[in-house]
Amino acid sequence: MQDKLRLTLAQLNPTVGDFTGNIAKAKAAHGEAAVAGADMLVLPEMFVAGYQAQDMVLRDAFTLDAMVHVQELARACDTGPAIGIGAPLLEDGKLYNAYFILKGGKITATLRKHELPNTHVFDECRLFEPGPISGPYSLGNIRIGTPICEDAWHPEVSETLAESGAEMLIVPNGSPYYRGKFDRRINHMVARVIENDMPLVYVNMVGGQDDQIFDGGSFVLNRGGRLAVQMPLFDEAIAHVDFIRTADGWEALEGEKIAHVDEWEQDYRVMLQGLRDYVRKTGFSKVLLGLSGGIDSAIVATIAADALGPENVRCVMLPSEYTSQESLDDAAELAQNLGCRLDTVSIAQGRAAVTQTLAPLFAGLEQGLTEENIQSRLRGLLLMAMSNKFGEMLLTTGNKSEVAVGYATIYGDMAGGYNPIKDLYKMRVFESCRWRNANHRDWMLGPKGEVIPPRIIDKPPTAELRDDQKDSDSLPEYEVLDGILELLVDQDNSVAEIVAAGYDRDVVKRVEHLVFISEYKRFQSAPGPRLTHKAFWLDRRYPMVNRWRDNA
Helix, strand or coil: CCCEEEEEEEECCCCCCCHHHHHHHHHHHHHHHHHCCCCEEECCCCCCCCCCCHHHHHCHHHHHHHHHHHHHHHHHCCCCCEEEEEEEEEECCEEEEEEEEEECCEEEEEEECCCCCCCCCCCHHHCCCCCCCCCCEEECCEEEECCCHHHHHCHHHHHHHHHCCCCEEEEEECCECCCCHHHHHHHHHHHHHHHHCCCEEEEECEEEECCEEEEECCEEEEHHHEEEEECCECCCEEEEEEEEEECCEEEECCCCECCCCCHHHHHHHHHHHHHHHHHHHCCCCCEEEECCCCHHHHHHHHHHHHHHCHHHEEEEECCCCCCCHHHHHHHHHHHHHHCCEEEECCCHHHHHHHHHHHHHHHCCCCCCHHHHHHHHHHHHHHHHHHHHHHCCEEECCCCHHHHHHCCCCCCCCCCCCECCCCCCCHHHHHHHHHHHHHCCCCCCCCCCCCCCCHHHHHCCCCCCCCCCCCHHHCCCCHHHHHHHHHHHHHCCCCHHHHHHCCCCHHHHHHHHHHHHHCHHHHHCCCCCCCCCCCCECCCECCCCCCCCCCCC
């Protein structure tokens, strides 16, 4: 008889600090694993506490509470499959990112993360102690090695486990999305499989936490790097995977391999999931936003309707004397297409009152940016009043191009609790609108069809804060601006390198200057879902006061 093993892989969506809720998810998954006759349930890294908990883990009360819940889970699931689950561990005054193996009502093995990531959004070196490379543990008649997330990106950890007798690698993860991340993950895991000639199980969590969205996509690799099982992106899912021992070692039986969608669909899902989880996990159920008739607020309204349902989205048109009839018509058509409520509140009286109040101070001075910003800040004030009154979270709608160069009014159109398109450049906003008009998925709660009027996509962008205003009056054309920003921000290229790529040096220098002087605005901006490896916030940390410029 061949030796057999069944693992249940659970890529689930925890909430930071919701120990009771996270443990309930683990218990439910354990019940499914038991019914399926599994030998072990595998859950993601730091699942009990949620990830990333950031400095919350430095509070002893938080970490000790998490450890109590691990012990409670062990007692509650004292029969049936073993459980692998991640949580923080406070031990002899040292804090570890740990992974616990539970069986028979107790903790049978405790593994401590050895390689602590300290780049991009990760800051684990200031939070945790690096643990020793833990040896393999036994599960029946198999020896399993468990490198925790980053550990599996370093060859020496898996090599040490193999030399210590591991016959299979199980890798629990809290790995957040950025565009192209899955290919990097699987390439590293294939390398570990080939180096150590053993199968590998990769389990990743799903769901949004602040700016980070965990995209799941768990998989199983056989020796030689052959894909045996691939779970869906973004969805909570449970898969039962069977292994047999052959003359050459353990091998996973072929299972379902769910094909991954293109980057446009992945980005849209990330923006939707980030908003959905941020709203729900912070205790809101409804949102509102200012609808201008422009493309940015149109895509945000559409994402909100898809994430929460149109009945939970309030759109507010706040016209001034500069608002065109076309914008009013486009906003109304969009709201009708989505099935969202649309309120119209003129800012004319408020603007007149502010202008009159300031007239003695501003007498003899030309009108300009100050008066434009008053309009934006009046809109922000009115939207925040509605947010307070109705208990609806206010969404802000600035794209990454505008956020980068400060083309937004602090305390005005930047006011809000969350920005679904914060990491989406303007040219990608256009393409995302076209993609959504042409596609609908079962994870969208909004209506099918062409919901964003084509005129919104096709017309020149404008803030409509003065007569005949266009964004191109103040900024380079977005094709040029985005090309420069991707090189300057996302790739950290020098001015000389950007000019060598074909851009005018004066334009590049102007954009560089705008990026640097706008840091204080980004410091006060709303969070939003991370789509790239250089999203504004944890990925890119610059001082607000900075006189250096690249003069090469």
